[in-house]
Amino acid sequence: MKAVQLYYPPEWAHCYGCGYLNAQGLRIETHWHPERGESETRFTPKPYHTAIPGFVYGGLLASLVDCHSTATAAAAKAQAEGLSLEAHPLRFVTASLKVDYLKPTPLGPELLLVGRAREVKGKKVVVETELFAEGVLTVRGEAVLVQIGEGFGRSGSAPGGG
């Protein structure tokens, strides 16, 4: 199964968290499971992603939730509209991100993020994400993602589109 991020067009593939063209980035890969309506991302933090010894830095966890959410939004929107990402490479940016750190996240094990779209409406998708370390839920996230169109971020252009 091809990761959602690999459908992003090159001009939108430089993101630090999820861009396949960012050699220094995290380059997370999110897989969509249409039958469950859920997304999954697996990521193993490096030893230098430390908060206090033995535990993962919260900013990294927020980045994982952030970029996992944008991919979940693209996949959920495509499914809701009956579109293929191959033909319609949807791209979302984060309008709002809330992260609840429920427990310290141990540094070492692979982390699993599971996402679901709670709302798909117009160009907006609301995504809930749970992050697990060795089966234990340690982080919960909620993000509002907005679909962007051609010209996003260019000087003088309005945001949005899609």
Ligand SMILES: CCCCCCCC(=O)SCCNC(=O)CCNC(=O)[C@H](O)C(C)(C)COP(=O)(O)OP(=O)(O)OC[C@H]1O[C@@H](n2cnc3c(N)ncnc32)[C@H](O)[C@@H]1OP(=O)(O)O
């Ligand atoms: C190029 C690819 C990069 C991918 C990076 C992946 C993750 C990231 O780190 S993104 C970087 C950080 N994010 C940004 O820089 C985005 C900056 N913000 C913007 O450009 C704009 O505010 C943008 C595009 C999010 C929304 O603008 P606009 O298109 O005018 O949205 P707008 O029409 O006002 O709102 C659309 C919907 O989103 C909702 N919304 C917008 N902002 C928010 C917010 N902060 N909180 C909650 N809801 C919001 C609106 O209420 C509206 O909902 P509804 O349809 O129910 O009324």
